[in-house]
Structure formats: C-alpha cells, structure tokens
Amino acid sequence: MKSENKQPEIKTNNQKQIIKENEDKEYAQLVVVKPVGYPFEFNLMDEDIEITNTALFEEYAREQWLGLVVKESTYIFDQKIIPDYGFEIVTAKPNNSMISETTKIKIITDEIAKNDTTKVKSNIQLSDIVGQKNAKSKIKVIIKYLDDPESFGPWAPKNILFYGVPGTGKTMLVKALANELEVPLYLIKATSLIGDHVGDGSSKIHDLFKKARENSPSIIFIDEIDAVALDRSFQSLRGDVSEIVNSLLTEMDGIVENSDVITIAATNNPSALDYAVRSRFEEEIEFKLPDDEERLAILENNLKTMPLEYNLDMDKLVKITQGLSGRDLKEKILKTALHNAISNDSDIITMENIDYAIKSTKIKNREVKGMFE
Numbered sequence: 001m002k003s004e005n006k007q008p009e010i011k012t013n014n015q016k017q018i019i020k021e022n023e024d025k026e027y028a029q030l031v032v033v034k035p036v037g038y039p040f041e042f043n044l045m046d047e048d049i050e051i052t053n054t055a056l057f058e059e060y061a062r063e064q065w066l067g068l069v070v071k072e073s074t075y076i077f078d079q080k081i082i083p084d085y086g087f088e089i090v091t092a093k094p095n096n097s098m099i100s101e102t103t104k105i106k107i108i109t110d111e112i113a114k115n116d117t118t119k120v121k122s123n124i125q126l127s128d129i130v131g132q133k134n135a136k137s138k139i140k141v142i143i144k145y146l147d148d149p150e151s152f153g154p155w156a157p158k159n160i161l162f163y164g165v166p167g168t169g170k171t172m173l174v175k176a177l178a179n180e181l182e183v184p185l186y187l188i189k190a191t192s193l194i195g196d197h198v199g200d201g202s203s204k205i206h207d208l209f210k211k212a213r214e215n216s217p218s219i220i221f222i223d224e225i226d227a228v229a230l231d232r233s234f235q236s237l238r239g240d241v242s243e244i245v246n247s248l249l250t251e252m253d254g255i256v257e258n259s260d261v262i263t264i265a266a267t268n269n270p271s272a273l274d275y276a277v278r279s280r281f282e283e284e285i286e287f288k289l290p291d292d293e294e295r296l297a298i299l300e301n302n303l304k305t306m307p308l309e310y311n312l313d314m315d316k317l318v319k320i321t322q323g324l325s326g327r328d329l330k331e332k333i334l335k336t337a338l339h340n341a342i343s344n345d346s347d348i349i350t351m352e353n354i355d356y357a358i359k360s361t362k363i364k365n366r367e368v369k370g371m372f373e
C-alpha cells in the first residue's frame, strides 16, 4: 500500500511546507507516543481513548504527522478524529528527526503495557444497573449477536435509541456493555461534533463510522444525540447541524455497507430529534425513573461504598425521594448528606443529613415531581 521509498509522500500544501522547512532533518526510524489527553478540560469525550488496533493507529498517525519533527518529551496533537488530543513523545529515534513514510509509530497505554488487548474501560457491570429491564434485554441480544453475527443474517440489530429522563442510566448501561464485550465500542458525545467550521462535524462522523467499520464488529455510541440531530425546524438556526444530520443519515443507512456496526444513540429528548434520523432506529427503548423498589436498591448499592457508617430509615428515605432519578439519588441526596455529615465532624450519616440534602435540592425536586407525577 505504501511505497518503500524513504521520501515522504507529500499529501497537502501544508505538509509540503512543513517538510520543506524540515528538509535538513534526518528521517525518524521509530517514534513511541503515549496518549496524555487534552490541553484543557471540556468534556469532549467521556473516557480515555482506547486503541484497539495498533497497526491501524500507526497508519493513521503516520499519515497525519508526516513531515513533523519529533523530539523526546515534547507533545504532538491529533488533528482528525479527536482534534487537539495530545500525545507525549516518549521515544524518537533519532531524537529531533522527521516523521517519514517509513517511520514506525508505536503507541503505549497503561492497558497495553499490562495486557495486549485493551477492552475494559470501566468497572461498571451490567448488574450494577438497577431496573431498565427492556434496555437490558436489548443489550443481551446485542451481546448474543456479536458472539455469532452470521446466525442473525439480515436480522441483525443495527440502530437503537435509548431515551428518557436524565440520570436514569443510559450512559451507564452502555459503559457496562463495553465491559462485557470483546469488540471495540466507540463513544462520542454529540456535542463534541459541533466544531468551529461547517463540515467539522460531518467529517468527524464519517471518520468515526469508518474507524468502526475497519474494526468491526463494533459499536458506536452517540451520547446526547439531540445536540446534533435536531428536528428540521431547529436546523435553520445552525447550518452545520443540518450537514451533520445528513451525514448521520448516510452513515446509518449503510450506503457504504455498515457490516457488523451497531449504532446506539441516547437522548433525554427524543421529540426534538430530526424525524428522518429518528426513523432510522429500529427500536426506541425508554429509560424510566426508578420505582420504590428500584430506588431502595440504588440507595443501598451506593451506601455500601460510603466512607462513613450510616443509620437511616430506609422506608422513609425511599418515600421522600419519589420522582428522583438514579443520578439525583446518588449526587444530590447521598453525596450532599455525606458531605454534610463530614462537615459536622460526624462519623455517621443520619436522617438529619438526608433532610439537609433534601432541603438543598428542594427546587429541583419540586420541578421533577411537577413534571412526572
């Protein structure tokens, strides 16, 4: 595929310019990089990156970094799929040399160092998710399918939409799925698809699906899809959004044969979704607020991990938290109660701390009740 010629194959004017500037440099034989993340925090993606195919990464990296000079202990940035994601140059042989068409580029991650396969990204288990039976059943089908795709023939699961109230476990479930799987799962937050330039988002979508196809069977998870796949009536507000919608449609239809790529998308607000995008999902699965029993289970599971002892009236706690999501229970009630106990130099969490937490989330609580009761 690539020539044996040591001369870098020049791709763009920009690369031509860089290569010209670096003309006097020796060509690098080997570069070892280590992913270090973004220069600043802004929730572009939920997880650290995961490289499932190092040979593919090498091709990808060489193509975009061709002509760049590499010095040990400096940084180099991704320009394509996750712009501005940084890599530290751990080794450059020789140091201060230029990446050419024949430079070997290796990536090291903590996982790779431990084990050659990098599958596990979180420690969330499917059994940690309380309730959401329908969604879990679908996950079971996906797992069976990925185990034996041939047997499904034309009946394979393809595009699935998770929807429902915020904080009910949509993102959590997909993270747990990633844990169960032997196949790569590409997670992207739809808000990160909105770039500075029209076309950024659609090219990111294209790259994402391309990557997923090359590593199939695989799963793409588009979280908070309503941020980009907005109903037509909202699209006029942002030109780039309608472009993103079109490329989503193209990719989801699998004009380019999306064999063995499953797309899962999640949204709090399915009614704001573009109709054409929405109709591409074979199944819409609702995530519901937890009932009494489920709230009890969520509270108990979280209490087990508390750094303090607790003495709580669980029946009462379940009752007064009606209408709250799993996230509210954890973040608003238990965490606030714990912090309140700690700030009072107490070593036990009591209903007084819970009362404090309920009061401090009162407005939100009333809102939730108003909406869903």
Ligand SMILES: Nc1ncnc2c1ncn2[C@@H]1O[C@H](COP(=O)(O)OP(=O)(O)O)[C@@H](O)[C@H]1O
Pocket (backbone or CB within 6 Å): 128, 129, 130, 131, 132, 165, 166, 167, 168, 169, 170, 171, 172, 173, 287, 298, 325, 326, 327, 328, 330
């Ligand atoms: N069904 C559930 N079972 C257990 N914990 C849950 C559940 N739903 C939400 N949580 C808690 O709330 C947090 C946020 O949930 P998340 O999956 O991000 O919600 P969503 O994506 O639906 O907005 C989870 O990390 C978990 O601690």
Ligand SMILES: [Mg+2]
Pocket (backbone or CB within 6 Å): 167, 170, 171, 172, 223, 266
């Ligand atoms: Mg979410």
